[in-house]
Amino acid sequence: MLRTRGDRIAEYATCAVTVLVLLVLYAPILVSAVFSVVEIRRGEILWETFTFRHYVTLWSNASVIDALANTAIVAICSAGIASILAVLLALYTEWHGAIARTALTLLIYLPFLLPPIVTGLALLVASANADMDRSVLTIIIGHTIFVLAVAYRLVLTRLQALPPTLIEASFDLGASRWQTLRYVLLPHLASSILTGALLALTLSFDETLISSFVAGNEMTLPLRLWAMMRVGFTPEINALVTLVLLVSMALALAAASLLRPKGEPEED
């Protein structure tokens, strides 16, 4: 392709914007990592204050450990339940005998599309009406319906990409419905289920807005951080923040590496 000067200017300008914005987007992890090990005064790094002490004291902070345990329980339960539901719902909505397919699909996507404040307070009102105390269980329900859309979408896309001949062949070879599901469909869906579960874990790990309505007296890690933030900035928070960022980025990268198409054809 011929390149004019205008094209080159556009290329350089957008490159500059991209680099600048990526720096801003990644500043959180850099800033908190640096502040967690050294003190900075008047723009100067005080190297003599370098210490990993704040990471150690974090483990003796009972409220942080409690919040961490809650977050782990909620993330694992909601990702697990959402994955099972997603497979079930995807198989159902792709089934030729399904009723009210559009309405059901809309219902699945709604909590993800709506502002989280609406989902959060809808659950709060419903649990109050049902005389259900707010607890880890209500947080799990809230996170499950929030991450369900992502898990469902991934499984559905894979399911729709499967050639129908695969299932017909399975039936022709004498497999029962159950055997077809167990030995043909599920192995083909496995990686999309795993990717969905990982994304669900990541989303649940960070979820704050819905949790703030349904958590009651329980604390998840983001809620704990929010409470600590209101008090002020301490190196201990920075240590916690660095760990939180590393965990969520690791989860997201793991999901991304699963999503990456293998043997991608090169263009041009």
Add this chain to the structure above:
Amino acid sequence: MPTRGLRGLIFAAVAALPAVVILVPLGSFLVMSVARAEKHRIIYDWTLQNYVNFLGNWTYLSTFLGTLWLCLEVVLLSLIVGYPIAWYIWRQKSWKRYALLQLAALPLFMSYIVKLYTLRSMLGLNGLVNQALVSLGILEQPSQVFLYNQRAVLITMTVIYLPYVVLPIFLSLERIPRSLLQASTDLGAGGWDTFRRVVLPLSMPGTIAGALFAFVLALGDFITPQMVGGTTGFTIGRVIFSQFGLAFDWPFGASMAAILLLVALLLIVAAGYAASRRRV
């Protein structure tokens, strides 16, 4: 095909759980919006008084309109910054493109509250922004203007919701067949003409989707305004949240959230319509 009865039974079995945990809560919150609160008790008497109170009170109404305006600003700013980024990533090839795409997507999964926390410390009096401006000689001394006002909310929301705008735009750019670009060049169009007449119109569905994401997310956000907005950065999300805390008027809070829900649904439908009309 199984019989009608069996199909109904299977539907009931599959849809029961989603209905109980999604449909019932949404329904009960809408019912709550037409109830009224009296001394910590909720009385269900099907009244539209909450909506009348909201629409008739200029303080609430102006906060709501101000929030809509703020969301619009967030959308415009993220499009102005996000579109060039998506375009640049799209122009790259093979590994560079994939790496940049991942770098742009990864912040989606960085903890929201953590981003808020670091942005707040960066914009603060002793923050990086002030320190940089002072050491560059642009400012004489650290300034308070970056934090605890409406502008701070705008900047913070844009940074947080930017990746939601970049990704859909990139995805719709990626769907444009290379042959169309070559045809445009062959027919004598320059870079700018190709962009304006081919690339920009074809990337509209993604641009609309990105704008929708940013708008809806900013609309219901109540933690960002609370953490960086100070007293002037008041949004409808904060008002709603306070009804479920100190003010303790759940029906009133529910009615405001119902209006929020209506706006979000209208936008989703409108965006879906606009995007489908532009599909080739």
